[in-house]
Structures are given as C-alpha cells and as structure tokens.
Amino acid sequence: MIEIKNADKWYGNFHVLSDCSTSVTKGEVVVVCGPSGSGKSTLIKCVNGLEPIDDGEITVDGIVVTDKNTDLNQLRAKIGMVFQNFELFPHMTALENVKIGQMKVLGRNAKEAHTRAAELLQRVGLKDHAEKFPAQLSGGQQQRVAIARGLAMDPIAMLFDEPTSALDPEMINDVLDVMVELAEEGMTMMVVTHEMGFAQKVADRVIFMDEGHIVEDAPKAEFFGSPRSDRAQLFLSKILSH
Amino acid sequence: MTDFDYGIIWNNLPFLLEGLQVTFLLTILSVVGGIILGTVLALVRIAKIPVASWFAAAYVNFFRSLPLILVIFWLYFLVPLLLGRPVGSFYSVLVAFVLFEAAYYSEIIRAGISSVRSGQIAAGRAIGLTYPQTMRYIVLPQAFKAMVPVLLTQAIILFQDTSLVYVVGLKDFLVSAELIANRDQRLVEMFVFVAIVYFSICFAGSLLARRLQKRLET
Numbered sequence: 001m002i003e004i005k006n007a008d009k010w011y012g013n014f015h016v017l018s019d020c021s022t023s024v025t026k027g028e029v030v031v032v033c034g035p036s037g038s039g040k041s042t043l044i045k046c047v048n049g050l051e052p053i054d055d056g057e058i059t060v061d062g063i064v065v066t067d068k069n070t071d072l073n074q075l076r077a078k079i080g081m082v083f084q085n086f087e088l089f090p091h092m093t094a095l096e097n098v099k100i101g102q103m104k105v106l107g108r109n110a111k112e113a114h115t116r117a118a119e120l121l122q123r124v125g126l127k128d129h130a131e132k133f134p135a136q137l138s139g140g141q142q143q144r145v146a147i148a149r150g151l152a153m154d155p156i157a158m159l160f161d162e163p164t165s166a167l168d169p170e171m172i173n174d175v176l177d178v179m180v181e182l183a184e185e186g187m188t189m190m191v192v193t194h195e196m197g198f199a200q201k202v203a204d205r206v207i208f209m210d211e212g213h214i215v216e217d218a219p220k221a222e223f224f225g226s227p228r229s230d231r232a233q234l235f236l237s238k239i240l241s242h
Numbered sequence: 243m244t245d246f247d248y249g250i251i252w253n254n255l256p257f258l259l260e261g262l263q264v265t266f267l268l269t270i271l272s273v274v275g276g277i278i279l280g281t282v283l284a285l286v287r288i289a290k291i292p293v294a295s296w297f298a299a300a301y302v303n304f305f306r307s308l309p310l311i312l313v314i315f316w317l318y319f320l321v322p323l324l325l326g327r328p329v330g331s332f333y334s335v336l337v338a339f340v341l342f343e344a345a346y347y348s349e350i351i352r353a354g355i356s357s358v359r360s361g362q363i364a365a366g367r368a369i370g371l372t373y374p375q376t377m378r379y380i381v382l383p384q385a386f387k388a389m390v391p392v393l394l395t396q397a398i399i400l401f402q403d404t405s406l407v408y409v410v411g412l413k414d415f416l417v418s419a420e421l422i423a424n425r426d427q428r429l430v431e432m433f434v435f436v437a438i439v440y441f442s443i444c445f446a447g448s449l450l451a452r453r454l455q456k457r458l459e460t
Contacts, residue, residue: 076369078370083361104371104379105371
C-alpha cells in the first residue's frame with residue numbers, strides 16, 4: 001500500500017534521508033525507530049507529502065505522491081496523521097476538531113459529521129469531553145482526540161509521528177491502548193516511536209534508521225531477536241535496558 | 243471661569259452629534275475596510291506568490307512612508323478624477339483611510355499569522371484541507387483572536403486620525419465644533435468639550451484593549 005523507493009532528501013547540506021526504500025502492505029503495522037535526528041519523522045512526513053523529497057518515488061495506494069500532478073489534498077484526506085505535539089485546533093472543541101475535515105474535505109453535512117465524530121470520541125474513551133476545548137484536556141486526551149480526527153476521514157492508513165513523546169508517563173498507555181486496538185482491527189499503520197513495548201506487541205515489522213539510512217528493516221521477531229547491525233544492537237540495548 | 247458659556251454645547255448638541263456620527267461612521271467603515279484589505283495583503287505576502295507578494299510588500303512600504311494627511315489630500319483630488327465624477331468628500335476620505343490603514347493592518351495581521359505555530363498548518367494540510375482552507379478555518383481564527391487588542395489599539399489611533407479630514411472640510415465632529423465655535427466666538431468652551439469627548443472615547447477604548455489583552459494572557 002505504501003511504497004518508498006530510493007527516497008533522498010536534503011536540508012541544505014544535511015542529508016536527512018539517503019536512499020531510503022521500504023514498503024508497507026495493507027493491514028501491516030510498521031514501527032520506525034532510531035536515534036533523534038535519524039530522519040524517521042521526516043520519512044513518514046514524506047509519505048503524505050507534508051515534506052517533499054528531492055529524489056526517489058513514493059506511492060500510496062497506487063497514487064504517486066512525488067508526482068507534481070497528484071492532488072495531494074485528496075491523498076492526504078485518505079491518510080490519517082497524528083503528530084508529536086497533537087496539533088489540535090485550539091479554537092475548536094474536541095467534537096469540532098473531529099468534524100472539520102469531514103465537512104470541509106469529505107463534504108459530509110453537519111449531522112453526519114457530528115454522528116461520526118461522537119462515535120469516534122466514544123471509541124477513544126472521550127465521550128464526556130466532546131464539548132471541551134483542547135486547553136481543557138490533558139495531553140493524553142488531546143492525543144486521543146487527534147487520533148479520532150484522523151480516523152474521521154476513514155483513512156486507508158494512519159501515520160503516527162512520535163505520538164507519545166510529549167506525554168507524561170501515566171498517559172502514554174491510554175494512547176497506546178487506542179493504537180493497539182486500531183492495529184488489531186487491521187489498520188495499516190506506520191508508527192515512529194520509541195515505545196518498544198508497543199512494537200513488540202503489535203508491530204509486524206520494525207525499521208531502524210540512523211543518519212538518514214534505513215539500517216534495518218526486519219520482521220519483529222528477527223529485529224528483537226538478533227538485529228543484524230551493530231548500530232541497532234546498541235540502540236536496543238540502550239532503550240530496553242531500563 | 244465666569245465668562246465662559248457652556249450652554250453653547252447644549253444648544254448645538256444635535257449639530258455636534260451629527261458630526262460625531264460622521265466621525266464614528268468613518269472610523270468603523272475604515273476599520274472594516276482596512277482589515278479586509280489588510281488581510282488580503284498579508285495573505286498574499288505570506289503565500290509568496292511571485293509578482294503579487296512583491297506588489298503587496300511594495301504597497302505596504304509605500305503607504306507607511308507617507309503622511310496620512312497627504313494621502314487624504316491626494317485622494318480628495320484623485321478619486322473624482324479616476325471615477326470621472328464627483329463623489330463627495332466623505333467617500334474620497336473613506337477610500338484614503340481604507341488604503342492607508344490597510345498597510346498598517348496588514349503588518350499587524352502578518353505578525354498574527356506568523357504567531358500561529360507551523361504545526362497547525364501541517365495538521366490542517368494533513369487532514370486534506372487546501373492551503374486557503376487551512377488559512378481560513380485554522381490559522382486566521384487563531385491569528386485574529388491573538389490580534390484583537392492590537393487591532394483595537396489601531397482603531398483608536400484611526401479614530402483620532404479621522405480629525406485630519408479637516409483639510410478637506412468634511413463635517414466630522416471636530417469641524418462641526420469648530421464651525422460653531424467660530425460662529426459664536428466660543429473657542430475655548432468648544433475645544434475643551436471636543437478634547438473631553440475625544441479623550442473619553444479613546445481612554446475607554448484603551449481600557450477595553452488592555453482588558454482584552456489581559457484576558458488573552460491568562
């Protein structure tokens with residue numbers, strides 16, 4: 001479903017992605033990990049064209065993201081994205097946050113959008129918070145609203161960019177639970193995260209990145225069992241030791 | 243103070259109120275027009291559209307480099323000339339204020355837009371909103387909320403500046419007061435009154451702006 005071929009990207013002289021190739025099939029859950037600055041966030045932002053690449057090709061569901069003539073808005077509507085800092089719209093209630101895309105992009109009427117939004121908020125455990133503004137919600141609650149906002153577009157895949165990095169420890173599980181549920185329901189997911197517990201639980205594959213390269217791209221068991229690269233071994237030992 | 247006759251104000255109140263009405267109408271219409279044109283200018287500048295953005299920047303710099311009184315004066319002659327018919331001093335002055343204030347409002351609005359986190363634009367685009375939709379539904383509402391006190395302060399300045407229509411003889415509050423003052427030789431009383439009115443309105447406006455600012459900060 002997601003196909004990344006030889007992606008290259010520079011920020012000035014900094015080679016943020018170098019010759020990255022991988023793919024995600026329908027229903028697959030792929031965790032992307034690696035040290036800060038390894039390019040993992042950039043990689044998933046390229047999937048929906050939020051970041052353009054300088055060379056290579058990315059296709060999603062047969063649509064070439066990197067083609068200039070592609071209607072990116074139409075494509076983005078089909079791919080949900082969750083950000084590290086939630087990025088809920090602060091001037092709208094939780095419910096309105098989940099409604100806006102449905103109404104302005106999918107063209108659903110207010111009633112349909114409302115019903116779907118209420119349904120999704122209930123699903124992420126926030127039925128009673130629908131009328132609250134983001135500032136009145138905890139980080140974990142905000143992130144769950146953000147997930148609902150993405151799901152409201154009935155996406156064919158969901159991208160998560162470090163969804164729990166900005167959260168207090170006690171809230172991380174609320175968000176991870178929602179993500180695990182999604183994964184178990186068969187959602188295609190690409191997740192940038194350091195939560196190795198999540199990876200071990202639901203990932204099909206793990207991609208390890210370092211300095212813009214995809215160093216390791218292996219099934220979960222293989223990755224955690226015997227990572228081939230020294231760099232990944234070192235990373236794992238550091239991240240799993242405590 | 244026994245020589246002063248403040249009855250002159252009371253006796254001419256309807257005439258003065260008519261002038262004050264012109265002042266208010268001019269202020270309100272100029273603020274609204276200035277904000278609309280200013281928003282367009284700010285959006286064009288931020289969108290980095292090749293020729294248009296350069297033009298918007300040039301426009302802003304041009305009007306910010308001219309004294310307002312000159313703009314009022316020029317447009318008083320230019321507007322009828324361009325339209326090929328007389329339009330009356332109110333409309334020529336209104337055009338001058340809108341064009342002039344738009345340059346200032348555009349800078350305020352541009353700062354307001356820049357104050358919205360870039361992640362908000364990414365979030366809007368990520369759910370499939372177009373760039374204009376993202377601006378309209380996500381960025382501008384947040385920007386305007388943050389800008390209300392500054393926009394109000396600018397409106398107060400504009401309210402004071404409307405007195406410059408004096409140069410083209412438009413009968414606003416100040417000109418109306420002056421006409422009566424000269425006619426009845428009651429300059430002191432009338433100009434004391436005018437000062438009190440301008441002060442009260444502007445002071446109340448500043449208090450309101452300060453309160454709004456405080457509410458935003460909490």
